[in-house]
Amino acid sequence: MAKRPASQYVCQECGAVHHRWSGKCDGCDAWNTLVEESQGDATPKGLGTGRKGRRIEFVGLKGENPQPPRWTANMEEFDR
Known part of the structure; x- marks a missing residue:
């Protein structure tokens, strides 16, 4: 679930800032x-962060890309 933007409550009489609403300033x-x-x-x-990721x-x-070279582990069990 997306996080809601933070809000604050400002008194219209004195300008005091509160993080939660209450009936009385x-x-x-x-x-x-x-x-x-x-x-x-x-x-x-994820929006407008200016960071760039890896190029895809x-x-x-059609299979025109060759398989990457295989590495050998010099163990018969792994090199099957």
């Missing part, structure tokens, strides 16, 4: 003055 003791403000500035993971090399479906 702790800064100025005013009732019902907290308004939710979203902090949606952060981009979601596509393989043909």
Whole structure:
């Protein structure tokens, strides 16, 4: 499940910031003055991070790509 963007509650009377809503502002003791403000500035993971991954090399479906060379372990059980 995607994480919701963090939000904060700001008092419209004194500007105090709260992380949870409550009926009364702790800064100025005013009732019902907290308004939710979203902090949606952060981009979601995987979008616009600026990082580049490995380049993908596509393989043909007709078998034109040769098999990679095999390594030997010098043990008969593994080198079958």
